[in-house]
Amino acid sequence: xxxxxxxxxxxxxxxxxxxxxxxxxxxxxxxxxxxxxxxxxxxxxxxxxxxxxxxxxxxxxxx
Numbered sequence: 001x002x003x004x005x006x007x008x009x010x011x012x013x014x015x016x017x018x019x020x021x022x023x024x025x026x027x028x029x030x031x032x033x034x035x036x037x038x039x040x041x042x043x044x045x046x047x048x049x050x051x052x053x054x055x056x057x058x059x060x061x062x063x
Contacts, residue, residue, distance in 0.1 A: 006035070006036075014048065016030065017044050017048045018048075020041060027041055
């Protein structure tokens with residue numbers, strides 16, 4: 001029997017990523033909690049991480 005793939009809404013994805021980035025829970029525990037593979041977490045994390053790095057690079061620049 002195959003397992004049905006879980007589709008997460010964008011706000012659910014962001015919640016999972018932010019929970020992982022908070023440092024309050026290990027990524028392995030987080031993945032067990034949401035029943036996802038760690039590779040899936042890091043895939044979800046990439047756009048958030050890229051946005052965060054972009055925000056930091058933009059700081060200090062005057063318009």
